[in-house]
Amino acid sequence: MSKPEISKKRSVRLPAFAKVNLCLHIAGKRPDNYHELRTIFQTITLKDTLTLTIAPARSGAVDISLRSNDPELPLGRENLVMRALQAVIPEIGFSGSVAAHLEKKIPVARGLGGGSSDAAAALIGMLRLTKAQLPLPRLMEIAAGLGADVPFFLFGGRALAVNRGDEIYPLADEPKRTVVVVSPKGIGVATKDAYEWLAPELTRFSKPNRIWRFCALCWSRQGQLSNDFEGPVFSRHPRLEEIRDGLLKRGAADAALAGSGSAVFGVFRNPAHARRAARAFPEDSVYVVETLSREKYGQAMGLGAVAGWSAAADKSATASKPATAGKRVSR
Numbered sequence: 001m002s003k004p005e006i007s008k009k010r011s012v013r014l015p016a017f018a019k020v021n022l023c024l025h026i027a028g029k030r031p032d033n034y035h036e037l038r039t040i041f042q043t044i045t046l047k048d049t050l051t052l053t054i055a056p057a058r059s060g061a062v063d064i065s066l067r068s069n070d071p072e073l074p075l076g077r078e079n080l081v082m083r084a085l086q087a088v089i090p091e092i093g094f095s096g097s098v099a100a101h102l103e104k105k106i107p108v109a110r111g112l113g114g115g116s117s118d119a120a121a122a123l124i125g126m127l128r129l130t131k132a133q134l135p136l137p138r139l140m141e142i143a144a145g146l147g148a149d150v151p152f153f154l155f156g157g158r159a160l161a162v163n164r165g166d167e168i169y170p171l172a173d174e175p176k177r178t179v180v181v182v183s184p185k186g187i188g189v190a191t192k193d194a195y196e197w198l199a200p201e202l203t204r205f206s207k208p209n210r211i212w213r214f215c216a217l218c219w220s221r222q223g224q225l226s227n228d229f230e231g232p233v234f235s236r237h238p239r240l241e242e243i244r245d246g247l248l249k250r251g252a253a254d255a256a257l258a259g260s261g262s263a264v265f266g267v268f269r270n271p272a273h274a275r276r277a278a279r280a281f282p283e284d285s286v287y288v289v290e291t292l293s294r295e296k297y298g299q300a301m302g303l304g305a306v307a308g309w310s311a312a313a314d315k316s317a318t319a320s321k322p323a324t325a326g327k328r329v330s331r
Helices: 080-092 114-130 136-146 150-154 191-206 208-219 230-236 238-249 271-278 294-301 309-318
Strands: 010-029 035-055 062-068 096-103 158-162 167-170 178-183 254-257 264-268 285-290
Touching: 010 114, 010 150, 010 178, 010 191, 010 294, 035 114, 035 178, 062 080, 080 096, 080 114, 080 136, 096 114, 114 136, 114 150, 136 150, 150 167, 178 238, 178 271, 191 230, 230 238, 230 254, 238 254, 238 264, 264 271, 271 285
Parallel strands: 062 096
Antiparallel strands: 010 035, 035 096, 035 158, 035 285, 158 167, 178 264, 178 285, 254 264
16 A cells, blocks of 8 residues: 655544444353444434544654543543554554544443544544545454444444444434433443443343344334343433433333443434423433434545545445454443
8 A cells, every 4th residue: 555645734524423222132241251242323413523634744753642622531542533543544654743633522431432433533534634545344443443333433324233243234224313312410331330230131132032023123114222231220220210211201202221321312203392301301411413324424424535435335334244353442
């Protein structure tokens, strides 16, 4: 691969959209100590914003900096944007400076995939800025090495995820719906804790009827929300169940825990009902947003401007092999 030639300063501003899990089933623990997942991801319009600026280097060195509007956000190696930039830059042969600014709006550690989405935006942004070509299977490997959710955010929309959640199969988009996301005040759930709470129940999850129900949901446009984490998480944080039931009582067609929590979301057919329901949780952070199709996601991310993306994306996303295992991050 030839090194990208950078002769002047360039910038790109990218959204980093959140996700919810329309269903999330844990099949059991794997020999590599990760968990086997069956989930359906759906992007929503709640988003962070990542601005990347690159400039030519004088000595062939690489300099990366990261800033954020969130004073509590780590900005070093533990930040997925920084790790994504450090991973992709050697792959594309870039030399120069990269300045990243992350404007956070997605609540952190609430099961909405904000960190993973930020990382995917960094990968896409570098490809757009440098016009470098990177085979999509390799890009997905890099994404999976950052976190199990990151490959999904290379595509967005509605998708089936299996394996660790890093093997992605796009599904037909559903009609646009209004979604109310409630981020509860003072309640956080670490992914590690959620899996430990769930462990005693995993032996029950291999029943054939659960697998058939999951397969039916993948192809149905009217499937019900479900999340295996709800039982153990709700038993330890009853208020989250109260929020879910409150959304249902106020007109949600369905409601569920987001990932391993602690955010809860409700899907509404009537936007007016959604806005009214949002007012019922004054102590919490509440967002009224919409589901986002794969086509709209691609347009917002500027995927058409990524060299070689269109043809490769259709082929690789529908026939993806299990990607390289990486460090699990909060869902």
